[in-house]
Amino acid sequence: MKGINILLVIIVCFVSCKGQNKQSATQQSSENSAHYSSFGEEISEDNALAASEMTLKYENLVVSDTLTTKFKGRVIDVCQAKGCWMNVTLDNGTQAMVKFKDYGFFMPKDIAGKEVIVNGLAFIEEMSVEEQRHYAADGGESDAAIASIVAPKKTYRFEADGVLITQ
Incomplete structure (x- = not known):
């Protein structure tokens, strides 16, 4: 027994x-192609749009649209609580907030400044004051900066199913 x-x-x-x-x-x-770390679904760098091309795509979307695409950009900041979102640069000072499909994976917290390729769904969302304040707190913003958020805003969003990060 x-x-x-x-x-x-x-x-x-x-x-x-x-x-x-x-x-x-x-x-x-x-490893994807010797200089990328891969998160989520396996993707390649092939056919990824430049940030300027992605900005044009976003400008042609309305709140109810979605677009399946892949693009390159530089990480501005990452959720410092869990790595559950990141902001990626586009053109003309714009940015896209990237979250991860079904919270299936997260990003390292120290990737600000690195180039990424994200694959998934682009869309536009009206973000409430409460949600903006939540993300500002996660991003480590000051109490004064959080308190200054007083109006909803239209944001470029992206739900990634796969991400490549430069090493």
């Missing part, structure tokens, strides 16, 4: 460790 229990414990440990390695390999830095 003891032998069966020991055997079961060994099998459970082996199976749980095997699943953990597989998850880590897909979410963390599996």
